[in-house]
Amino acid sequence: MNFEHSDDRRMLADTLVRALRDGYAIDTRNAGAYSEAGYDPAVWTQLNELGIVSALFDEAAGGFGGSGFDIMVVFEALGRALVVEPFLGALMAGRALAKAGGQDEMLAGIVSGETIAAFALDDGATPVTAAKSGDGWTLSGTKAVVPQAGAASVFVVVVEQDGDPLVLLVPADTAGVSVRSYNTVEGGAAGDVTFDGVTLGVEARLGGDGQGQAIVDAAVGAGLLALSAEAVGAMEFVKEATLGYLRDRKQFGVPIGKFQALQHRMATVLLEIEQAQSAVINAASAFDGDDAKARERALSAAKYTIGRTGALVAEESIQLHGGIGMTWEYAVSHYAKRLVMIDHQLGDEDYHLQRYIALG
Numbered sequence: 055m056n057f058e059h060s061d062d063r064r065m066l067a068d069t070l071v072r073a074l075r076d077g078y079a080i081d082t083r084n085a086g087a088y089s090e091a092g093y094d095p096a097v098w099t100q101l102n103e104l105g106i107v108s109a110l111f112d113e114a115a116g117g118f119g120g121s122g123f124d125i126m127v128v129f130e131a132l133g134r135a136l137v138v139e140p141f142l143g144a145l146m147a148g149r150a151l152a153k154a155g156g157q158d159e160m161l162a163g164i165v166s167g168e169t170i171a172a173f174a175l176d177d178g179a180t181p182v183t184a185a186k187s188g189d190g191w192t193l194s195g196t197k198a199v200v201p202q203a204g205a206a207s208v209f210v211v212v213v214e215q216d217g218d219p220l221v222l223l224v225p226a227d228t229a230g231v232s233v234r235s236y237n238t239v240e241g242g243a244a245g246d247v248t249f250d251g252v253t254l255g256v257e258a259r260l261g262g263d264g265q266g267q268a269i270v271d272a273a274v275g276a277g278l279l280a281l282s283a284e285a286v287g288a289m290e291f292v293k294e295a296t297l298g299y300l301r302d303r304k305q306f307g308v309p310i311g312k313f314q315a316l317q318h319r320m321a322t323v324l325l326e327i328e329q330a331q332s333a334v335i336n337a338a339s340a341f342d343g344d345d346a347k348a349r350e351r352a353l354s355a356a357k358y359t360i361g362r363t364g365a366l367v368a369e370e371s372i373q374l375h376g377g378i379g380m381t382w383e384y385a386v387s388h389y390a391k392r393l394v395m396i397d398h399q400l401g402d403e404d405y406h407l408q409r410y411i412a413l414g
Contacts, residue, residue, distance in 0.1 A: 062118075062119075063124060067131055070127075074131060075135070078097065078137065083136050084388065088241055090235075091204065092202065092235075092237055092238070092241070092242045093243065098139040098167070098170075101137075101139060102166070102167030106141065106167075107166070108166070110125055110128060111152060111165050112152075114152070116162050116166075117165050122337070122338035125283065126338040127283075129281070130283040130287035132284055133287025133290075134288065134291050136241075136288065136291075136385075136388060136389060138241055140202035142202075142280055143172040143202050144164050144170070145276050146173035146273040146274070147164060147171035147209075147273070150210045151223070151260065153261070153269045154265065154269050157223060160208065169208060170205050170206050170207055171206055171209070172200050172208075172209050173201075173209075173212075174200045174203070174209045174210065174211045174212065175200075175400075177196070177197060178195070178196035178197060178246055179196065180196050181196075184213045184215070184254075189256040190255040191220075191222070191254050191259075192254075193211070193213070193222065193254060194250065194252070195249055196246055197246070198246050199244045199245075200247050201243075203233050204235030206226055208224065209223075209225075209226060210224075210260070211247075218263070218264055221259070221260040221266050222254060222259060223260055224249070224252065224254065228252055230253070231247065233247050233248075238395065239395060241388060241391075275350070277400050278356070278357050279334070279338060279353060281357065282334045282337060282353075282356040282357055283334050285360040285363075286330055286331050286334050288389050288392055289330060289360075292371045292386055292393070293327055293367070295371070295389075296323070296374050299375055300320065316374060319373075323370050323371075326363045327367065329363065330356075330360050330363040336352050336355070336356065347413055350413055351410055354401075354407075357401065358403045358407050361396070361402055361406070362403050364394065365397065367390075369390075372386065
């Protein structure tokens with residue numbers, strides 16, 4: 055199997071990495087990440103001018119990429135720079151619309167970056183229900199910890215039902231929709247989205263009878279691959295920072311990287327990162343295949359691996375840095391928080407290990 059990137063994909067990755075390296079320093083990132091909005095709208099616009107969101111979709115959806123490896127290279131670059139702008143929501147909501155069809159104008163807005171969308175999956179204390187009302191539905195309940203909910207102008211909402219989930223497209227300014235937005239521990243923002251008797255017409259539904267699960271799977275599958283690639287990018291940054299510190303920091307007149315105990319610990323970290331990279335490459339390869347079970351197993355294997363490895367890399371990088379690794383001013387501390395929190399998005403390592411076994 056050929057894992058070489060195409061020229062277009064390599065050019066996209068190089069352009070994105072260079073743009074983020076030159077214009078997205080950790081101070082710039084933190085200014086947006088810990089602001090009330092949780093991101094910088096100007097940065098979002100600048101990055102979209104590079105065509106990042108378009109690279110996540112195929113030509114039929116208005117993009118110029120859309121393969122598993124396109125998602126991988128984009129989110130690996132975003133993870134390396136610890137980007138908090140709402141690309142995950144664009145990917146997941148857009149994938150749901152593309153799978154369902156029939157929402158071309160809305161999808162075009164998401165692909166161009168003009169429309170910020172969020173994918174509302176997990177229920178809060180009051181699960182979201184959709185009661186049939188005429189030809190449409192009345193939506194009630196709360197979706198919890200929706201990434202960048204405060205910035206979104208439209209939500210793709212998954213309502214669990216017997217047999218097949220109902221997937222609805224809900225504009226954020228619909229009467230009865232409210233958002234409680236908050237900053238997350240690793241920077242960025244999420245929100246609890248409450249639907250208080252929201253009236254929706256039949257046009258709000260994505261897909262038809264029996265298509266709900268396929269739409270959800272398309273969105274969540276892309277999200278799992280994106281998060282896994284983001285984690286690998288973050289691990290790469292932490293690896294390079296830690297190796298640099300071990301080379302530069304001296305005790306007793308020699309670099310601390312000369313000490314055998316630290317070499318052994320760093321060697322374990324490097325091996326685990328290599329395994330995580332391989333798992334994500336395997337998931338990207340299976341993402342576009344026809345074997346649905348192999349695809350889902352590869353995605354769960356990748357998410358499990360980056361969850362386990364991400365925690366190890368976060369803990370060991372801080373340990374090897376000593377006290378400096380925990381300081382706000384040092385970038386590694388922010389990467390460590392993000393690596394730990396990625397594990398809790400779209401199912402943690404325990405969930406995906408069980409899912410991998412069940413799919414076997």
